Amino acid sequence: MIKFPILDSSPVEHDAPLPDAADVVVIGAGVVGVMTAWELARQGQKVVLLEKGRVACEQSSRNWGWIRAQGRDPAELPIVMEARQMWRDMAAEAGEDIGLRTSGVAYLARREKDLTDYEAWMPYARDAGLDTRMLTRAEAADLLPSQKWAGAMYTASDMKAEPWLAVPAMARAAARAGVMIRENCAVRGLDIAAGRVVGVLTEVGRIAADRVVLSGGAWSSLFLRRHGISIPQLSVRATVAATTPLPEVFAGGGVDDQIAFRHRADGGYSLAAGGFHELFIGPDAFRALPKFLKQLAKDPFGTRYKLCAPKGYPDAWTTPRIWSDDEASPFEVMRILNPAPNLRKIEDVRQKFAESFPQLGAVKIATAWAGMIDTMPDMVPIVDHVPNLQGLTLAAGMSGHGFGIGPGIGRVTAQLVNGQTPSHDLTRFRFDRFTDGSPICMGPSL
Secondary structure, X not given: OOOOOOOOOOOOXXXXXXXXXXXXXXXXXXXXXHHHHHHHHHOOOOEEEEOOXXXXXXXXXXXXXXXXXXXXXXXXXXXXXXXXXXXXXXXXXXXXXXXXXXOXXXXXXXXXXXXXXXXXXXXXHHHHOOOXXXXXXXXXXXXXXXOOOOEEEEEOOOEEOOHHHHHHHHHHHHHHOOOEEEOOOOEEEEEEEOOEEEXXXXXXXXXXXXXXXXXXXXXXXXXXXXXXXXXXXXXXXXXXXXXXXXXXXXXXXXXXXXXXXEEXXXXXXXXXXXXXXXXXXXXXXXXXXXXXXXXXXXXXXXXXXEOOOOOOOOOOOOOOOOOOOOOOOHHHHOOOOOOOOOHHHHHHHHHHHHHHOHHHOOOOEEEEEEEEEEEOOOOOOEEEEOOOOEOEEEXXXXXXXXXXXXXXXHXXXXXXXXXXXXXXXXXXXXXXXXXXXXXXXXXXXX
């Protein structure tokens, strides 16, 4: 059985002494933070990576484990294509088996309308040189031994990895490359002088640095708000279950509008509900509502609403939005955001998976967990310098895409921090797209 989630009681692996000063401080040791720090260290920077809890303890270890180009926003495609090669390179450099396999991703169609939607994305696949193709009912049944689906969109070159193995392995490799990583060390705020960042204030002291990267996942908006900076970021709960070992019916990842599944290295399957998330309503939900109207209209039934977040969550009604540098911050009060899974949804998904593949026999759940996916109104991240606060770069709002694209985002973020021209066009991911009068653009992602 997978020992998951990672809780506060798990031992600290990274406890580097904090220097008085660094070239760059990275806040948040999820996949994006780890990869940003690693890329900066490779460029000769003195980098400190700070994590309030444990490396990859939140969504970076709780996701489906897909590394996909299929269905991406066109602006993300070049980055994720590079990220796929980076995954191969990192796996070799890490020297650990992280479960990285080229196994394909299939978007499965229960209705003819689903096929029409998938067909609309095919021009982007062709422009990117992907091997994506549409499958007939018979071809889909040959790929996955089930008569449930009317067809599929399939990309054989898409990959998978085990998140709870991969990101910690990447962090260890980053530490070997010179990144100073400190777990259990929350950053309470930024040290700002004359409108620019001059350091960070942690729970154990100050580090001088004139460049800071915030990659705090679901906590990013709360951190920024303390400094008077607002972004329309919300977080939704996503539940995942793991089965006991079963015969392999498909090596890769598959999803329709009801279920998602991926074969794991331990022989079981990760199961989740296709297109289902839960939003805990809090102050940020009300503030951001006007920006999310297009997303709600596009998917009116995919999100369920909860009246309020549990105590300590980033958007809970009682979570402080302002605190002083000498008092415990919300990041210390909740070291690890560990939401309870939706048990009713787990049972529903288990039944639908068993019905899809009756040849498997009894499908038993070994364990389950949930994570909070941080999302933006247009379903793509912010990767940009923060206006009016020189020295701060933001890489957040991955919208459920962060695991697979994380290495590529880390690379372009490091380029931004170092004043280099990014290797990919980041216009779509600019910070001020929500305030400069631009319409909210929901891209053709799936």
